[in-house]
Amino acid sequence: MLLSSSEQEVLAAAEELGEELRNAQQEQSRFQFNSLLMRCNDAIGREIGIDYGSACGAGGGC
Secondary structure (H helix, E strand, C coil): CCCCCCHHHHHHHHHHHHHHHHHHHHCCCCHHHHHHHHHHHHHHHHHHCCHHHHCCCCCCCC
C-alpha cells in the first residue's frame, strides 16, 4: 500500500503519540494517565472532527 507523504506524516505522528502514551501509562498513576488520555481524545476530536473515544467503542481496547 503506497501512502502519500502527508499520510505517512500522519501515521508517523500517530505512532509517536502511541509511544508517548505507552511511556506515560507506565510512569503515571491510573488517574493521571486516564486524564491525559481524555485530553488527547479531546484534542484529536477538535483537530480532525472525530470523537476518537466513540470511534473505538465503549469499553474497547483502543
